[in-house]
Amino acid sequence: MMGYGYHMMGIWSGTMIIPILLIAAVMYVIIKQEEKSYVKVCRVSDNSLNILKERFARGEITEDEFYRIRNTLNNGL
DSSP, X not given: OHHHHHHHHHHHHHHHHHHHHHHHHHHHHHXXXXXXXXXXXXXXXHHHHHHHXXXXXXXXXXXXXXXXXXXXXXXXX
């Protein structure tokens, strides 16, 4: 009787490993995709702020325009 119980335990643990690994793999891929899309958004906003700083440094926009546009960019995030 004892041998039968241990044998059944081995079957259950072996059959549950594959679905658990598949679920973990799917979750990993979803999380990585979300991180990639988040990073892209951050890079775009950082780039726009850098462009704004460059325009201000070159004198293309006034200080008031700089702060107004910067606040608009920060509120959009």
